[in-house]
Amino acid sequence: MLTAVNIHMDAVHDESMLSTPSNPARQTLDRQGTEYTQHDASFAIKDRVYSQQYAGIYFSRLNMLRPSTLKAAKERWGKGDKPPPHIPRVLDVQPGEVCYVVGTLYKDMPLKPNILDEVTQEHWVIAPPPRTKYTSEDDEAMLEDESGRLKLTGDFMSEQLLVTGVIVGLLGCENAQGEFEVIDICYPQLMEQVPIPFQSEENRYVAIVAGLRVGEDPAFNFQLQLLTDFLCGELGSMENQTENAQIVWVVVAGNSVAKLKAIEEEKKPTKNKYGAETASYNTEPLEAFDVLLSEICATVDVDLMPGELDPANCSLPQQPTLFALFPDASRYSTLHHVTNPHAFEVGGVSFLGTSGQTIDDIFKFVESEDRLLMAERTLQWAHLAPTAPDTLWCYPYKDTDPFVLRRRPHVYFIGNQPEFATTLTKDGRGSLTRIVLVPSFAQTGTIVLVNLNTLECKPVEFKRSRSS
Numbered sequence: 001m002l003t004a005v006n007i008h009m010d011a012v013h014d015e016s017m018l019s020t021p022s023n024p025a026r027q028t029l030d031r032q033g034t035e036y037t038q039h040d041a042s043f044a045i046k047d048r049v050y051s052q053q054y055a056g057i058y059f060s061r062l063n064m065l066r067p068s069t070l071k072a073a074k075e076r077w078g079k080g081d082k083p084p085p086h087i088p089r090v091l092d093v094q095p096g097e098v099c100y101v102v103g104t105l106y107k108d109m110p111l112k113p114n115i116l117d118e119v120t121q122e123h124w125v126i127a128p129p130p131r132t133k134y135t136s137e138d139d140e141a142m143l144e145d146e147s148g149r150l151k152l153t154g155d156f157m158s159e160q161l162l163v164t165g166v167i168v169g170l171l172g173c174e175n176a177q178g179e180f181e182v183i184d185i186c187y188p189q190l191m192e193q194v195p196i197p198f199q200s201e202e203n204r205y206v207a208i209v210a211g212l213r214v215g216e217d218p219a220f221n222f223q224l225q226l227l228t229d230f231l232c233g234e235l236g237s238m239e240n241q242t243e244n245a246q247i248v249w250v251v252v253a254g255n256s257v258a259k260l261k262a263i264e265e266e267k268k269p270t271k272n273k274y275g276a277e278t279a280s281y282n283t284e285p286l287e288a289f290d291v292l293l294s295e296i297c298a299t300v301d302v303d304l305m306p307g308e309l310d311p312a313n314c315s316l317p318q319q320p321t322l323f324a325l326f327p328d329a330s331r332y333s334t335l336h337h338v339t340n341p342h343a344f345e346v347g348g349v350s351f352l353g354t355s356g357q358t359i360d361d362i363f364k365f366v367e368s369e370d371r372l373l374m375a376e377r378t379l380q381w382a383h384l385a386p387t388a389p390d391t392l393w394c395y396p397y398k399d400t401d402p403f404v405l406r407r408r409p410h411v412y413f414i415g416n417q418p419e420f421a422t423t424l425t426k427d428g429r430g431s432l433t434r435i436v437l438v439p440s441f442a443q444t445g446t447i448v449l450v451n452l453n454t455l456e457c458k459p460v461e462f463k464r465s466r467s468s
Contacts, residue, residue: 030245031233031245031247031248031299031300032202032204032245032246032248033248034204034248034249034346034347034452035345035346035347035348036249036301036344036345036346037344037345038336038338038343038344039343039344039345040338040339040342040343040344042343042400042402043317043339043340043341043342043343043402044317044319044339045317045319045395048395050396052396052398053396054389054396056396056397056398056399057388057389057394057396057397057398057401058104058165059146060397060398060399060400060401061104061165061167061383061401061404062103062104062145062146062167064400064401064404065167065188065382065383065404066102066167068188068189068190068382069102069167069168069169069186069187069188069189070086070102070169071189072169072186072187072188072189073086073100073102073169073171073186074086075189076169076184076186077100077171077184077186084098084099084100084171085097085099085100086099086100086101086102087099087100087101089145089146089147090103090143090144090145090147090148090149090150090180091147091148091150092147093150093173093174093180094174095173095174095175095176095178096173096174097173097174098171098172098173099171099172099173100169100170100171100172101143101145101150101169101170101180102145102167102168102169102170103143103144103145103150103167103168103170104143104144104145104165104166104167105141105142105143105162105163105164105165105166105167105168106141106142106143106144106149106164106165107139107140107141107142107162107163107164107365108139108140108141108142109134109135109136109139109365110136110138110139111131111134111135111136112134112365112391113134113391131364132364133363133364133365133367134364134365135365135366135367140152141157141162143168143170143180150174150179150180151178151179151180152170152179152180152182153175153177153179153180153181153182154172154181154182154183156182156183156184156185157182160185161366161368161373161374161377162366163362163365163366163386163387164365164386164387164390164391165383165385165386165387165388165390166187166381166383166386167187167188167381167382167383168185168186168187169185169186169187170182170184170185171183171184171185171186172184187380187381187382188381188382190382190405190406190407190408190427190431191406191407192407192429192431193407193408193410193429193431193432193433194350194407196348196349196410196455197347197348199347199348199452199453200453202246203246203451203452203453204246204248204347204451204452204453205246205247205248205449205450205451205452206247206248206249206250206251206346206349206351206411206449206450206452207231207247207249207250207251207447207448207449207450208250208251208253208353208413208415208436208438208447208448208449208450209227209250209251209252209253209438209441209447209448210252210253210254210255210307210355210356210415210416210417210438210439210440210441211254211255211307211415211416211439211440211441211442211443212224212252212255212256212257212289212292212441212442213255213256213257213258213309213440213441213442214256214257214258214285214288214289214292215257215258215284215285215286215288215289216258216259216285216442217442220442223441223445223462223463224292226462227441227447227462228292228295228296230244230460230462231244231247231250231296231299231300232244232295232296232298232299232300233245233299247300247449248300248301248346248347248452249300249301249302249303249346250296250300250301250302250303251302251303251305251342251351251353251413252293252302252303252304252305253305253307253340253342253353253354253355253356253413253415253416253438254305254306254307254308254309254310254340254354254355254356254415254416255307255308255309255310255355255356255415255416255440255442256289256293256304256307256310257285257286257288257289257309257310257311258285258309259309260282260283260285260286260311286311286325286326289326290325290326290327290328290329291328293326293328293329293335294326294328294329294331294332297329297332297334297335298332298334300334301334301335301336302334302335302336303336303338303342303344304320304321304326304335304336304337304338305318305338305339305340305342305353305355305415306318306319306320306321306339306340306355307340307355307356307357307415307416308355308356308357308416311325312340314393315393315394315395316340316341316357316358316385316388316392316393316394316395316403317339317340317341317394317395317402317403318339318340318355319339320337320338320339321337322337323337340354340355340357341353341354341358341384341385341403342354343409346452347452349410349411349452349455350409350410350411351409351410351411351412351413352384352405352409352411352412352413353411353412353413353414353415354384354385354413354414354415355415355416356414356415356416356417357385357392358378358384358385358387358388358392358414359371359374359375359378359414359417359437360416361385361387361388361391361392362374362377362378362386362387364391365387365391371414371417371418371421371437372421372422372423372435372437375412375414375435375437376423376425376435379405379408379412379425379427379433379435380427382404382405383401383403383404383405384403384405385403386403388403407431408427408431408433409433410432410433410434410455411433411434411436411450411455412433412434412435412436413435413436413437413438413448413450414435414436414437414438415438416438416439416440417437417438417439417440418439418440418443419437419439419444420437420438420439420444420446420448420459421436421437422434422435422436422437422448422457423435424455432455434450434455434456434457436448436450436457439459444461445461445462445463446459446460446461446462447459447460447462448460
């Protein structure tokens with residue numbers, strides 16, 4: 001991994017910038033161009049229909065991932081003189097027979113929020129404070145398919161990091177209590193990764209920033225201006241600006257504006273034609289972000305992803321933000337309103353990322369604190385959001401599941417995380433994926449640069465110096 005870069009307020013007052021230039025001729029830096037392809041078609045919702053149930057997405061997920069899981073299971077357990085048989089239906093498992101089954105994992109967790117419990121509570125009862133974790137010793141795991149559910153047991157299962165919605169293949173046998181004792185596990189097998197094409201000798205970077213939360217804290221405006229100048233190539237000495245010119249694309253991974261707050265009015269709120277009260281909201285965060293975004297788009301291409309706090313639909317996949325929200329920035333052809341999740345290619349390097357809701361939700365239902373491991377597991381599970389729609393809101397798809405992964409991306413990023421972290425993972429076929437946890441800029445003042453030539457990445461931190 002490349003060395004981290006810290007940019008302080010002193011960088012603005014670099015002595016080399018105040019001295020007489022050695023070459024009186026004006027130096028002009030050109031930002032490198034690159035090929036770009038967007039792959040968000042599967043996340044775009046054309047006709048929104050909410051009459052169907054959520055069961056369809058689980059059946060679609062199982063049907064889409066069962067063939068690749070069976071293939072992986074046969075390669076793992078199908079060798080030898082007497083390989084264990086595959087039982088197509090979980091309810092057809094025979095006691096005492098070692099076999100393997102494929103299905104959808106379900107975890108029964110007593111502490112998991114239940115909307116029915118919330119509805120039946122009396123209105124005057126104070127709700128308990130939200131938990132950071134919903135795991136307990138009473139959690140139980142089950143495997144289900146079209147035929148029914150099979151309760152899972154064994155020490156092996158207690159050691160695994162799993163959540164509801166994951167498609168797995170399990171090897172084991174049914175005991176006297178009618179429970180399936182698991183001795184091994186396998187996951188769907190992804191298609192071979194497309195190799196990265198030959199890269200130029202000059203470095204090229206993709207900058208990923210998340211959690212700007214413009215308008216939340218006025219004291220943070222200075223760091224935002226430093227970030228803008230950095231991305232526009234106007235910060236630091238000529239050497240710094242030459243490096244900044246190597247940034248060929250910028251991705252804003254959600255939570256770009258502060259949560260909009262309603263304006264309290266003295267007069268009685270008006271009602272719309274349906275009888276609901278209307279409220280006015282402070283639009284200053286949107287206007288401030290529009291100014292910041294237009295400055296950046298004047299010099300470099302920007303992909304704008306919606307996040308949990310942004311004015312967009314809250315369920316995944318989040319659709320692109322409206323052009324009317326950012327009128328100044330939307331005048332630039334370099335601004336691309338994209339979905340969350342977002343898939344694209346820059347210079348032949350494939351990127352896939354979310355604004356963080358997927359890992360944030362998984363974090364609540366596992367004992368582990370390692371978010372980087374959770375991100376790695378989603379690649380292993382071949383699914384971006386396995387907890388949707390159980391505990392993570394998503395559109396009720398009927399005949400497909402857009403969150404299913406077909407092949408590994410070269411770069412997989414998760415926005416709005418507590419801190420920066422990265423790792424380079426390799427699957428059984430040798431496919432490499434750079435996983436990046438992008439921290440919230442409002443909390444850490446940090447963005448991430450990914451090198452398209454080497455897949456190395458480095459954090460860049462913007463902060464005030466102690467003397468300022």
